[in-house]
Amino acid sequence: MKIDNLQIIRILSGFLTLIFASLINIFAQNTNPENTAFQINQHNTKLSDELVDLFISPPANAKPRVMWMWMGTSISKEGITRDLETLHEAGFGGTTMFSLTDVNTVFAYDFENSFQKNIVAWTEPWWELVRFAAEESKRLGMDFGMNNCPGYETSGGKWIPVEYSMQQICYSETAAEGGKPISLYIPKPTVDPRAVMLGPVHNPETGKLEKPVIPERNTYFKDIALLAIPDDNKPVSPDQIIDLTDKMNANNTVDCMLPEGKWTIYRFGHTTMGALIYPAQWKAAGFECDKMNPDAVSFHLDHIISESKKHLKDLVGNTFSHFHFDSYEAGNANWTPRMKEEFHARRGYDLTPYLLTFADKIFVDSIKTRQFKQDFNATVRDLHADVYFSIIQKKLHEANLIFSSEPYGGPWKEEDVLPKVDRVMTEFWTTNNRYTPYKVKPTIEAARKSGQNLIEAEAFSGQPSMSMWSETPHGLKAIGDEAFCEGINRFVLHRFTQQPYAEKYKPGVSMGQWGTHFDHTQTWWEHGKAVFKYWHRCQAMLLYGKNVDDPNAFKVVTNESNISLKSIQRSHQTIHFFFVANVSREQGNVICSFPYAGNKPELWDPVTTTIRDLPAYTIEDGRIHIPLNFSPSQSFFIVFRTPLSHKSSTLSLKNFPNHKVVKDISRDWSVTFDHRWGGPERPVLFSRLEDWTENTDKRIKYYSGTATYHKLFDCEETLLGKDIFVDLGHVKHIARVRVNGTDLGVVWCDPWMTKIPAEILKRNNNEILIEITNVWANRLIGDEQEPEDMEWGMADFGYGKFRYMKKFPDWFLNNQPRPSKGRYCFTTYNYFTRESPLIPSGLIGPVRLLLIDASTTVPLS
Structure with missing residues (x-):
């Protein structure tokens, strides 16, 4: 091909232009700090979008899970489907199933006459239900696993021969x-x-x-x-x-x-x-296996894996993902058949003479005796790590199964065994209505040392005095937030109980006296989905990046109200954020200090899913000081993801807007109760808002469930086109608000308010509907005013006197009308008498319309 001179000149010119542009670009990247910042900002933008997407639409791996309690014979396929579908719809990612006795108080109790007589854990009819649950979980895209034996304690069953027992x-x-x-x-x-x-x-x-x-x-x-x-x-x-x-x-x-x-x-x-596994059905109870004997542990693992493969086939490792090993309560064994050999190999001397210490004989050489006891205990610890945990890990991994465990409380060191566990779980309780950890810190420290990011928790375990069908999402919020601040980043709720029979029987089956009632038969289950979404969002954030263990990163500089704040920090490359929670039940204003003076602070509210700037701050000694206002039990993410354009103080601005009351609508509400659960059949006029339990009408006094408050109100012309907030005042215990047909969402915690978008309001006849849901306790107490129609036993083992159902009544099993016509509830565990105090309920108010002071508007990011 012939090329003329003009073409040659054009080609050379283009070539030289490219070389010159490349040299300029290289020079700029190496000498221009603004260009370097631009490159970082581009990367930040990508990371920021990733974090925003995660916050707005949290991923599936951050969904909470539940401990799914199958109580004895109270299981049905219909109930399994209903349980799983309601969990899936509510945003849960999976279940860990426990097959327990009919009633779990502090002992194991089997009903005298059962819902389904042939259901015994780990027998053929039971396995049929387990496979059905696995198939339903697969259909719904949910994770499913179960405890490694009947009961929750610890590892064993009918199949363990005496020589393999502890x-x-x-x-x-x-x-x-x-x-x-x-x-x-x-x-x-x-x-x-x-x-x-x-x-x-x-x-x-x-x-x-x-x-x-x-x-x-x-x-x-x-x-x-x-x-x-x-x-x-x-x-x-x-x-x-x-x-x-x-x-x-x-x-x-x-x-x-x-x-x-x-x-x-x-x-x-x-x-x-x-030692027997517990609390299992009597027919399912067998020996605990010897955790220091490799033959015994292998025997147990081979049995449970082969049984699962036999009955679940291709679902094992696919939907049926894990076996769980719960917190250790099996007691301390002091022997295993190979103890003498193991002791000599690990400690270098013969233990035989020192067997006399087990007969309480005193040796002349007390130092050597003390050393032997230390060496013996160390050998026990080593064997649990090297035999029990190692074999579980190996066998489960060979079967493509996940090892889930609460690896504490036993005769071992957490740091020795946690690296062997795939899903580390700790636990916290709600004792005295406060966050009460059990082995949380050492478990988290050991997990972080072994490089594990996901830390689950058996969440909100409750003693009966705290879990009497009286729990509320608002009451649980500060407890869960404090757990997040400890380092827990995925809740496995304790507990969700299998409800096998018709939905008219509520609250239904309980796990005896234990655990917070997260069952879908809860009065507030539907509205409580907002709480589950909150946990999902928080967990997504707290799984992102890496934990930053710096006690000086977050500081409270000024605390005029003495509220109690807890925090935890996560970071990923150039993005840093803190979860800061007011774990007290009062409000307050504080000034908090963070070590990121070069970055713009933002407030991300996981309750409302809003992101906005915090324009008011000062910078001192390389730290940024930010005024923050907290309602009771309120929490925020404080995020630093973009550089500050200027580093001067901005205290003339406001981080939290002021509200002013523009209308009080607390009077003259029409309230509709559900008469199927004992409420009045017609709407009732509340001329003023009041606690239901103070009402003289017993249908309202003892009511549990949802009641709808309705009224019309006018709106001044000057308020039209502006964002108005409705403040509900005091709510007992959760609310959903609708204005002019628009659902404004669920209000479940402080501050008890929600925004009415500007386009919703009109001049006259604005319709507001507020659904208020309380807890089951009052209806259960109301039922106690009526004649008994069930037979109860009494449990009294240091946790209070409570009644458990001894057997299913004949009228229930035969689907006959209930003898005691004034009773509405059916449950297997009873915390109440006719004299039990009622729990304040309803919309207490005042209900007011608020307008943000325009001078304190906070910009959105």
Whole structure:
């Protein structure tokens, strides 16, 4: 092809232009700080968009989960589908199923007549329901797993033979005379035949609540050693101990000659502790496995994995994702068949002489004795880590299953075992209506040390005094926020109970006296979805980036109100944010300090899903000081993601707008109750807002559920076109607001207000509907005013006196009309009497319309 001179000039010119532009770009990138900032800002924009998207639409991995309690025979396919569909619709990501006894108080109790008599955990009819639950979970795209045995404690079942059960040292003492040959019968030790375990069970054979008699405690025995010491009541010296182990004959006699004097011969051996898994159905209860015996642990894991594959087939590792091992309450075994060999290999000496310490014998060398006890305990710890946790991890991973565990409370060190756990779970309680952690800090510290980001929690476990169908989302908020500040970033709610029968039977099945009632039969379940979304959003943020463990990063500079603030920091590259929570039940103004003086502060509200600037701040000594206002139990994310355009103080601006009351609409509401749950059949006029429990009408006094408040109001011309807020005042216990047909959402915590968009209001006849939902307690107390139509047992084990249902009543099983016509509720556990105090309920108010002071408007980001 022929190229003329003009074409050559054009080609060379273009080539030189490209080279020159490239040189300019390289020079600029290396010498121009503004260009460098621009490059960083471009990256920040991408990260910022990622974080905003995560906050607005949190991902599935951040969804909360539930501990799904299947109570004895109270299970049905219809109930399973209803449970899972309501959980899915409410935004939950998955379930961990526990198969428990019919009633779990502090003991295991099986009903005398059951809802479905043939359902026993880990038998064929039960497995059919488990497969159905796995299939339904797959249909809904939900994660599903279960505890590794019946009950929640700990690892075992009917399949564990006595030789693989947890073992205990025992001994017998026989007097002997030295200085002559002897042929002496040495009896086997005898022990208390009752199981060595934490709590009692209901024994259907005796009808009593007791620790069960385990015949194997006195029929199963293996020798360890036969030791003789002088019978002189003096401290023992190792050189005085005579080992007669190899002198023992098959007929339990020893042929030997001891030195002159009186001697005591100790026959040391081991038997089963008899510890049973609990709280399981009596027919499903079996031995706890020996956690220090690799054969026993392997046997247990092989059994549960093979059974799951047999019944769930291709669902194992696909939807059925994990086996869970709950917090350890199985007691402390002090022996395992290979203990002597393991001790010698790990500690370098023979433990045999020191078996006498288990018979409370005192050695001359107290230092060596103390060292032995330390070495023995260390060996126990090592074996739990190297055998129990390691084999669980290996076996589950080979089966493509996740190892979920609450790895604390047992005879091991958290830092030794946490690296072996895939999903680390800790727990917190609601004792005294406050965040009450159990082993949270050491668990989180060990998890972070092993590089784990996801830290789950058995969340909101409750004792009966705190969990009496009286829990509210608002009451739980500060507790959950404090857990977030500790480092927990995914809740597994304790608990959600399988509800097997028709929805007319509410509140339904409970987990005995334990746990917060997160069941879909809750009065506030529908409105409570706003709470679940809040947790979902917070968890998405708290899973993002990495935790920053710097105690000086967040500081409270000024606290005029003495509210209690907690915080946690996360960072990802150039983005830093803090979750700051007021964990007290009062409001206050504070000035907080952060170490990011070069970045613009923003407030991200996870309740309202709003993002806005914080324009008021000062900068001192490289830190930014920000005035913040907190309502009771309120929390925010304070985000630093973009550089400040200027670094001067801006205290002339406001971070929180002032509101002024423009109209009070507290009077003359028409209130509609649900007559199917005992409420009045016609709307009731409330000339003033009042607590339902103060009403003389018993249909209102004892009402539980949702009531709708309705009224019309006019709006001044000057307010039209402006954003107005409706402030609900005091709410007992959760509200949904609609104005002129527009749903303004659920209001469930302080501040009890929501915005009415400017285009919604009109001059006259604005219609406002407020749905108010209280808790079940009042209706349950109201039912106690009526004659009994169920048979109750009494539980009193230090947690208060409460009644559990002894058996399903015949009228229920036969689907007959209820004998006690004035009763509306049905539940398996009863916290109340006719004298129990009622819980304030309803819209207390005042209800007012508020307008933001234009001079304190806060810009949105």
